[in-house]
Amino acid sequence: MRILIIEDSEKLRRALTIGLSSSGFAVDAVADGEQALAHLRAHAYPVVLLDLMLPRLDGLEVLRISRNEQHQAAILVLSARDSVLDRVTAINLGADDYLVKPFAFDELLARINALARRRFEQRTPELAIGLLTINPAAGTAKIDGHALALTPREFGVLELMLRARGRLLSRALIFQSLWPLNTDASDKVVEVTISQLRRKLQAHGMGELIVNRRGLGYLIE
Amino acid sequence: MSAPSANASARPSLRRVLMLRLLLVTAAVALVGTALIDVSIDREIQRHTDRELGAQATVLQRLIVANIGRADFSVSEIAVRLGDPARTASYQLWNSEGRVLARAPNLKGADLVAFNPAALTQPKREYADLPMPSGANGRMLRYAFNPTPPGTSAAPVRGLLLLAVAHDVSDLIVLEHRLDWALVGTIFALLTTVSLATWMVLSRQLAPLRELVSAADKIGPDTPAARLSVAGLPQELEPLVRKFNAILQRMESGLTRERLLTRDLAHELRTPLAEIRSMIDISTRFPNELPNAECLEEISGVATQMESIISSLLLLTRLEAGLEAPARTRIALSELLNDLLPRAHLARIHCEIAEALVIQSDPTLLAVVVRNLLGNALLHGQEGSQVALRAVALNDSSVQIEISNFAVGLTEHDLGQMQRRFWQRAIADDESAQPTGGSGLGLAVCKSIASILGLSLEFSLRAAEPDQTRFVAVLGGLTRIA
Numbered sequence: 001m002r003i004l005i006i007e008d009s010e011k012l013r014r015a016l017t018i019g020l021s022s023s024g025f026a027v028d029a030v031a032d033g034e035q036a037l038a039h040l041r042a043h044a045y046p047v048v049l050l051d052l053m054l055p056r057l058d059g060l061e062v063l064r065i066s067r068n069e070q071h072q073a074a075i076l077v078l079s080a081r082d083s084v085l086d087r088v089t090a091i092n093l094g095a096d097d098y099l100v101k102p103f104a105f106d107e108l109l110a111r112i113n114a115l116a117r118r119r120f121e122q123r124t125p126e127l128a129i130g131l132l133t134i135n136p137a138a139g140t141a142k143i144d145g146h147a148l149a150l151t152p153r154e155f156g157v158l159e160l161m162l163r164a165r166g167r168l169l170s171r172a173l174i175f176q177s178l179w180p181l182n183t184d185a186s187d188k189v190v191e192v193t194i195s196q197l198r199r200k201l202q203a204h205g206m207g208e209l210i211v212n213r214r215g216l217g218y219l220i221e
Numbered sequence: 222m223s224a225p226s227a228n229a230s231a232r233p234s235l236r237r238v239l240m241l242r243l244l245l246v247t248a249a250v251a252l253v254g255t256a257l258i259d260v261s262i263d264r265e266i267q268r269h270t271d272r273e274l275g276a277q278a279t280v281l282q283r284l285i286v287a288n289i290g291r292a293d294f295s296v297s298e299i300a301v302r303l304g305d306p307a308r309t310a311s312y313q314l315w316n317s318e319g320r321v322l323a324r325a326p327n328l329k330g331a332d333l334v335a336f337n338p339a340a341l342t343q344p345k346r347e348y349a350d351l352p353m354p355s356g357a358n359g360r361m362l363r364y365a366f367n368p369t370p371p372g373t374s375a376a377p378v379r380g381l382l383l384l385a386v387a388h389d390v391s392d393l394i395v396l397e398h399r400l401d402w403a404l405v406g407t408i409f410a411l412l413t414t415v416s417l418a419t420w421m422v423l424s425r426q427l428a429p430l431r432e433l434v435s436a437a438d439k440i441g442p443d444t445p446a447a448r449l450s451v452a453g454l455p456q457e458l459e460p461l462v463r464k465f466n467a468i469l470q471r472m473e474s475g476l477t478r479e480r481l482l483t484r485d486l487a488h489e490l491r492t493p494l495a496e497i498r499s500m501i502d503i504s505t506r507f508p509n510e511l512p513n514a515e516c517l518e519e520i521s522g523v524a525t526q527m528e529s530i531i532s533s534l535l536l537l538t539r540l541e542a543g544l545e546a547p548a549r550t551r552i553a554l555s556e557l558l559n560d561l562l563p564r565a566h567l568a569r570i571h572c573e574i575a576e577a578l579v580i581q582s583d584p585t586l587l588a589v590v591v592r593n594l595l596g597n598a599l600l601h602g603q604e605g606s607q608v609a610l611r612a613v614a615l616n617d618s619s620v621q622i623e624i625s626n627f628a629v630g631l632t633e634h635d636l637g638q639m640q641r642r643f644w645q646r647a648i649a650d651d652e653s654a655q656p657t658g659g660s661g662l663g664l665a666v667c668k669s670i671a672s673i674l675g676l677s678l679e680f681s682l683r684a685a686e687p688d689q690t691r692f693v694a695v696l697g698g699l700t701r702i703a
Binding site: 009011012015016018019021022078080081082100101102103104105106 | 487488489491492493494495496497498499500502503506507510511519522523
């Protein structure tokens, strides 16, 4: 899943980028409101982390404009402002959640996953098909109770395909959803990742889980 | 505002004290006045009685003197003339041997008073109170006289005579007692009236005080801007209320400063705290991505920034609270400025400081301003570019310090924003730019110090070389002395 971090603190931006990337998210990060709007207009982010005190364009203004422009991203506000008025204002302007700084990374991760579940209309924290179960919040995957060792990127692909179960996902779409904008890799990396994922699933007898429709994309039926 | 303390009832009430004192004064004045009136009345009555006694005694004496030479004169006939039984006058006449020559019939043979030979030697008339033989209160005049008329050759046959004339004054004493009671009643009536009038007047006059207390009760933490109204107050209370309002104003300012400090601190420390916590969380969770050593180095930088924020904010709060009073002294400007130049950046600083400039200012506070401005110029100017420091005399009495640097991306809009607390220009579009590590409070501190020192601090952008702009900070109004 692709996430946009809008945060002017360079250190926090970097720490969150490392943490979320390592947790399997594709992370783009910007430091001001104008860049944030440009990214929101160019890409469909499922989840956005938004600081309120931003240079050039205030976070609340970014929120207002993005909702006026009908961007569907779930927006989680990260702010040092802790008054009830600030929270109410942000939520009334279209924020989906509000987290006051400082926060625990685990809580942030949990809230991002909760937002993702809501966005994909998923009620339970786990995604399952047959003997395979994955828990995006915990970052774990199991087949018949046995842990499946996946890289963050492999986990991201599996999670994305399970969330879009029954829908064909093109290679480009998977790449856009899971790799950051500033990556040097091409979308061929998706094939490599899926190939590695299939091998790991095969070891547990689920090698046929991901179906490849040549020239069209991949799906889990 | 606050509940009355437990010993409030032990403290004197203004109304009670005023009433008590007024009553005491009134009572004292009334008593003294009444006593004077009583004494005056008593004296007047006595004088009147004594005059009457004197007149009667004189008549009696003249009768005796006029008739004493007559062979047929009998003192007892005087009784017919003076001894009016309806009147209360009584008399008695003695010769020098103490034999009674005459006695008023109303004495019924009793002595009016005992014979006193010493009275024969008294040259003056003697008045005295005495009990009448009837038991009533009386007033007596007694004196001795020579019955022989002056110039009479014939020697008087009876020698000196002693005459005592007395009146029954019981009715006058009763009258005096009535007057005394009337005066006492008047005093009580007066005191009662004064008490009521004082109570009413004080209640009315103290009403503004009660209203002030009521208004003051409504001033609390939720209404720090509330003040007491001086409208309709007596002029004696107005200065007190104005002073009270001034204290409230100072308290409100202090409270506002405290709230601002708390809010600013809470807000500005949350982001660095979030940085520290996130870095620790992520370094612990993903040590390969964010090694602990790198994390600690980053945290150290954040801690330095937090320290800078707190120090600057505390200084700013002290300045705004008026706790940093300037200590002006004579300063050789070139010495001060040269001492302030950062040794690590000497090559980047171009100085133009007139040697002979001497000013009057607070060297410590001035140093904070110059150090901040220089630090900002070095930090925000183009990397490696020159920072200019000029100190020039505008005239015989005024000096200004000018610090300028090449402005990178600064706009006129930024100039208006930069004195705000915690304002830091975005560096997001410049990937090569490094975080400043500043608190965003430096210029706000400079502005406050300039204000305390009575100086002006202006920021402007000046076109320099083609496509280049310089940011200029001018600290003006420094007082030049000889």
